[in-house]
Amino acid sequence: MQSEHMKIAVLGGDGFCGWPTALSLSDKGHDVHIIDNLSRRWIDAELGVQSLTPVDSIQERQRVWYEITGRRIHFHLIDIAGDYEVIKQWLGKHRPDAVIHFAEQRAAPYSMKSPHHKAYTVNNNVNATHNILNALVEVDLDAHLVHLGTMGVYGYSSIGAAIPEGYLGVDIATLDGRKKTTEILYPANPGSIYHMTKCMDQLLFAYYAKNDGMRITDLHQGIVWGTHTTQTRLHEQLINRFDYDGDYGTVLNRFLIQAAVGYPLTVHGTGGQTRAFIHLQDSVKCIEIALNNPPKKGDRVEVFNQMTETHRVRDLARLIQKMTGCEIINIPNPRKEAAENDLVVKNDKFLNLGLNPITLKEGLLDEVVEIARRYNRRIDRSRIVATSAWTKNIAKTLIHDPESKGLKSVG
Amino acid sequence: MQSEHMKIAVLGGDGFCGWPTALSLSDKGHDVHIIDNLSRRWIDAELGVQSLTPVDSIQERQRVWYEITGRRIHFHLIDIAGDYEVIKQWLGKHRPDAVIHFAEQRAAPYSMKSPHHKAYTVNNNVNATHNILNALVEVDLDAHLVHLGTMGVYGYSSIGAAIPEGYLGVDIATLDGRKKTTEILYPANPGSIYHMTKCMDQLLFAYYAKNDGMRITDLHQGIVWGTHTTQTRLHEQLINRFDYDGDYGTVLNRFLIQAAVGYPLTVHGTGGQTRAFIHLQDSVKCIEIALNNPPKKGDRVEVFNQMTETHRVRDLARLIQKMTGCEIINIPNPRKEAAENDLVVKNDKFLNLGLNPITLKEGLLDEVVEIARRYNRRIDRSRIVATSAWTKNIAKTLIHDPESKGLKSVG
Numbered sequence: 001m002q003s004e005h006m007k008i009a010v011l012g013g014d015g016f017c018g019w020p021t022a023l024s025l026s027d028k029g030h031d032v033h034i035i036d037n038l039s040r041r042w043i044d045a046e047l048g049v050q051s052l053t054p055v056d057s058i059q060e061r062q063r064v065w066y067e068i069t070g071r072r073i074h075f076h077l078i079d080i081a082g083d084y085e086v087i088k089q090w091l092g093k094h095r096p097d098a099v100i101h102f103a104e105q106r107a108a109p110y111s112m113k114s115p116h117h118k119a120y121t122v123n124n125n126v127n128a129t130h131n132i133l134n135a136l137v138e139v140d141l142d143a144h145l146v147h148l149g150t151m152g153v154y155g156y157s158s159i160g161a162a163i164p165e166g167y168l169g170v171d172i173a174t175l176d177g178r179k180k181t182t183e184i185l186y187p188a189n190p191g192s193i194y195h196m197t198k199c200m201d202q203l204l205f206a207y208y209a210k211n212d213g214m215r216i217t218d219l220h221q222g223i224v225w226g227t228h229t230t231q232t233r234l235h236e237q238l239i240n241r242f243d244y245d246g247d248y249g250t251v252l253n254r255f256l257i258q259a260a261v262g263y264p265l266t267v268h269g270t271g272g273q274t275r276a277f278i279h280l281q282d283s284v285k286c287i288e289i290a291l292n293n294p295p296k297k298g299d300r301v302e303v304f305n306q307m308t309e310t311h312r313v314r315d316l317a318r319l320i321q322k323m324t325g326c327e328i329i330n331i332p333n334p335r336k337e338a339a340e341n342d343l344v345v346k347n348d349k350f351l352n353l354g355l356n357p358i359t360l361k362e363g364l365l366d367e368v369v370e371i372a373r374r375y376n377r378r379i380d381r382s383r384i385v386a387t388s389a390w391t392k393n394i395a396k397t398l399i400h401d402p403e404s405k406g407l408k409s410v411g
Numbered sequence: 412m413q414s415e416h417m418k419i420a421v422l423g424g425d426g427f428c429g430w431p432t433a434l435s436l437s438d439k440g441h442d443v444h445i446i447d448n449l450s451r452r453w454i455d456a457e458l459g460v461q462s463l464t465p466v467d468s469i470q471e472r473q474r475v476w477y478e479i480t481g482r483r484i485h486f487h488l489i490d491i492a493g494d495y496e497v498i499k500q501w502l503g504k505h506r507p508d509a510v511i512h513f514a515e516q517r518a519a520p521y522s523m524k525s526p527h528h529k530a531y532t533v534n535n536n537v538n539a540t541h542n543i544l545n546a547l548v549e550v551d552l553d554a555h556l557v558h559l560g561t562m563g564v565y566g567y568s569s570i571g572a573a574i575p576e577g578y579l580g581v582d583i584a585t586l587d588g589r590k591k592t593t594e595i596l597y598p599a600n601p602g603s604i605y606h607m608t609k610c611m612d613q614l615l616f617a618y619y620a621k622n623d624g625m626r627i628t629d630l631h632q633g634i635v636w637g638t639h640t641t642q643t644r645l646h647e648q649l650i651n652r653f654d655y656d657g658d659y660g661t662v663l664n665r666f667l668i669q670a671a672v673g674y675p676l677t678v679h680g681t682g683g684q685t686r687a688f689i690h691l692q693d694s695v696k697c698i699e700i701a702l703n704n705p706p707k708k709g710d711r712v713e714v715f716n717q718m719t720e721t722h723r724v725r726d727l728a729r730l731i732q733k734m735t736g737c738e739i740i741n742i743p744n745p746r747k748e749a750a751e752n753d754l755v756v757k758n759d760k761f762l763n764l765g766l767n768p769i770t771l772k773e774g775l776l777d778e779v780v781e782i783a784r785r786y787n788r789r790i791d792r793s794r795i796v797a798t799s800a801w802t803k804n805i806a807k808t809l810i811h812d813p814e815s816k817g818l819k820s821v822g
Binding site for chain 2: 084088115118119122123126127130131134135137138140159160161162168169170171172173174175179180182184185187188190193196199200203204206207211212336344390391392
């Protein structure tokens with residue numbers, strides 16, 4: 001069944017990863033249904049920012065996709081976290097073969113912005129995930145659930161081993177004093193409220209796989225960079241969103257924008273943080289691979305590490321400086337995290353299933369720089385710097401506009 | 412400070428463990444504030460059951476306590492899970508020295524009753540715990556948070572070791588191939604939606620201790636039996652609630668009621684489940700010990716195993732049969748769990764701090780049998796058997812009224 005055409009629900013299909021995934025699956029001939037409450041558009045309005053790229057309405061996106069390809073992507077306005085009955089009825093009526101779950105608040109800085117944002121992220125993300133699981137059981141639907149998790153569930157303070165794909169082998173002392181080897185879910189160590197909700201998701205998944213035999217795949221994704229995929233390039237109105245602001249912009253994409261508009265690259269702390277990365281096109285490819293390789297009923301949750309390479313933040317900054325001649329400055333880190341960390345991550349499973357990674361070569365970085373130059377006039381320089389602090393004490397140390405401080409380049 | 416009089420908020424102080432805890436702390440001279448949304452009383456109405464013991468209104472309980480002791484217990488009607496602003500304002504204004512958190516839906520069978528009950532339990536418990544943590548950070552209050560967790564976070568399928576107090580020592584293979592010993596939060600293995608929410612609480616606590624330096628104690632409690640404490644005995648109107656129904660009645664108390672009213676003891680499956688137990692009076696005592704031994708700022712979450720002995724369910728049934736001559740029957744297990752399990756649990760920490768356990772001797776079991784006989788007329792025999800099934804397939808196997816089936820005694 002998995003290699004044939006499926007009916008697929010893409011929850012959160014209007015977002016940064018959801019939209020290109022929906023296009024790609026539709027392109028392959030699957031019957032794609034986007035379910036979204038459009039919260040990401042509302043958050044743009046709340047924050048007073050906008051995607052660097054001009055994003056059309058979901059209805060206009062549907063229309064253009066049909067015009068170009070003759071394929072329909074369906075859209076259903078449903079608030080999964082808030083409307084259990086509605087999502088349950090939808091699943092019971094449409095009975096998709098697979099459900100891809102992107103429908104969560106996905107920015108760590110946004111989740112730390114205020115007590116309200118912490119509460120919203122916990123309430124929204126936990127209830128969204130639980131409502132989906134609860135509903136699939138109630139309507140007795142054996143759909144494969146594919147969830148976009150994060151590398152952040154592992155934390156960045158190494159426990160000394162390479163990070164395996166979800167499960168860690170350990171030796172424990174048994175009652176008779178001998179050692180026994182067993183595998184456990186990798187101990188969660190979230191660095192923000194957002195990351196914590198993804199750790200809570202893991203518990204929900206493990207429970208529903210065990211109690212109800214649900215088939216679940218959890219993808220622990222690195223930081224996504226890039227913005228185009230094969231399908232988003234087909235028409236200007238199919239373009240993906242691109243976040244460059246301090247809350248939703250992720251580190252590599254934000255650096256590239258800074259370089260493009262002559263704003264110094266703002267490195268948090270020493271820039272010694274090592275992070276995992278993946279190009280958006282590979283992210284879409286990984287989700288397809290995961291869809292085609294579901295766990296069997298009764299299996300534990302399948303976990304893939306969805307990343308292709310690791311880099312230290314200051315090394316990324318230097319790479320971009322070399323390409324563009326931009327300035328680099330170090331500013332206080334708004335996050336509470338280790339100043340320096342190493343990161344060794346296993347990603348054999350996707351590689352063995354045929355992923356051929358797009359690595360971070362200069363030529364591909366040009367894609368983002370080109371986007372930045374093209375939509376330069378839409379950039380609000382005052383929104384580039386991250387201002388959400390992890391604690392009140394950290395908040396007091398932050399520099400909201402490095403340019404006005406006359407900070408010196410350190411690059 | 413800890414041995415002197417404190418201002419203490421008892422969240423969920425109208426419930427089965429909360430009420431005797433509030434009385435005991437007030438008796439010791441602490442300034443006790445009960446915060447409760449009275450949801451447990453509403454659930455009685457929903458289920459069409461009532462406490463075996465007649466429970467007065469919280470206001471009447473307050474009045475009687477003052478009349479007898481001259482001490483005031485304050486009461487504030489607040490829905491912690493639903494009203495973030497209200498609990499935040501209360502904490503900011505009253506600034507308690509300690510917060511004891513009982514304010515969660517606490518029955519596994521109730522959490523499995525229907526999709527609605529699953530969703531309610533997740534939403535209520537996760538948001539209640541997070542709102543408290545979030546509010547304590549926002550109002551900048553360094554109160555010691557003491558939470559009532561459950562032995563169920565460990566699960567009952569042994570990983571081969573004695574269950575330590577929260578943290579498990581493991582050896583892991585490091586990058587250079589050598590083994591390294593480290594301590595991790597014991598891998599969660601919840602058996603129901605209710606238990607899962609307590610596992611999610613653990614993640615919330617670990618995060619807030621790490622990010623915000625909160626001082627948190629998590630008590631992993633066994634199954635509570637008994638109903639009286641020194642203070643609840645002082646006056647008939649101070650009596651504690653006593654649940655005997657299939658959703659809220661816990662195994663030992665329910666067996667004792669069955670024996671008292673001549674209803675056969677209903678053992679789930681083979682009765683091979685081994686569980687941890689503690690008397691209510693010891694539970695109250697443990698909470699006081701925990702209050703007097705808070706972690707220091709910057710410490711990881713303090714975890715105690717709040718239990719005093721373990722027993723196999725069928726052995727409990729036989730013990731009660733020996734005392735009372737009652738019948739025992741085996742009925743299908745509504746839960747999805749191992750038919751037989753061993754359980755070895757460490758509880759050295761409370762013992763070292765002075766706990767002197769009340770063990771399950773026949774004389775003390777008489778306390779409950781006496782309650783059962785006294786309030787015999789309030790027992791609805793049709794509500795004794797557990798009917799909430801863990802899966803739809805299990806639901807089909809259940810026997811809702813063993814008496815009408817003419818099942819034979821196996822005792």
